[in-house]
Amino acid sequence: MYQARRPSRSTFVTVRDLRYHVRAWGDPVPGQVPLVLVHGWMDVGASWQFMVDAMAQDRWVIAPDWRGYGLTQTPQPAPDSYWFADYLGDLDALLDHFSPGQPVDLVGHSMGGNVAMMYAGVRPARIRRLVNLEGFGLPATRPAQAPTRLAQWLDEIQALRRGEMDLKTYDSADGVARRLMKTNPRLGADKAAWLAQHWAAPDAQGRWAVLGEAAHKVVNPQLYRVEEALAIYARIAAPVLSVTASDDSLGQWWKGTFTLAEYRERLRHVPQLTEAHIDDAGHMLQHDQPQRLAALIEDFLG
DSSP states (O other), X not given: OOOOSSOOXXXXXXXXXXXXXXXXXXXXXXXXXXEEEEOOTTOOXXXXXXXXXXXXXXXXXXEEOOTTBTTSOOOSSOOSSOOHHHHHHHHHHHHHHHOTTSOEEEXXXXXXXXXXXXXXXXSGGGEEEEEEESOOOOOOOOGGGHHHHHHHHHHHHHHHHTTTTOOOEESSHHHHHHHHHHHOTTSOHHHHHHHHHHHEEEOTTSXXXXXXXXXGGSOOSSOOOHHHHHHHHTTOOSOEEEEEESSOHHHHHHTTSSOHXXXXXXXXXXXXXXXXXXXXXXXXXXXXXXXXXXXXXXXXXX
């Protein structure tokens, strides 16, 4: 199994009446801003371990598990869907707790990258520098899609209640590791075995269950409005580094309805933008090329 070079420690803080789990590496240093890492959909804060291990510089790094993921408390009563704006509220409260008097360096992956971009435009003074790792946003929508989207949301809520959207469980941690390697062929067995211990845990029946709520699979009832996202991008005051991987995740997911060219066109609204590309990497580039990614980020953060 992979051996962490920089072991982390767990801490729990109350965030908007939830017991939030935050993984931390290093200790606060006077005059040094915290580095905050926010993970993506169906992931956990521990997912950053390989990149943190590859960093040349020792610094204070914190990585929360979003609500409904990892060891962070699930809201009670358990929700039948999750709302994007709650991630902004949680992040705002987390930064007020860990860095009340100074801005932070913020790195977000995938869904976390989307959260980071929105937050940086809404709270521009809270972010010193921002790194977005394949946080693409979503395809453009039209108002005429609203009735169908709301109907889909209602249908999926009913399916969730019937147990038709439950997440798959596994007979062992090794089964979880094999699932991770199937999803990402570049992930080595040693890293997969390590991740499996943090990405899942035994349930009451002794099966290994993913540490994520099935309600995350329910579609957002609100349409993604590109014009609103671009207005927020335009208010980002921090320098932004956008990193994409050589595998075209957008092409795989959206089959031409949302492309990298369209994403890069949206980024033109960011006032201070740098773009970078990592070869031989897929969407989980912090797993595939942690050394290259760490060097890229550290150089940008200065």
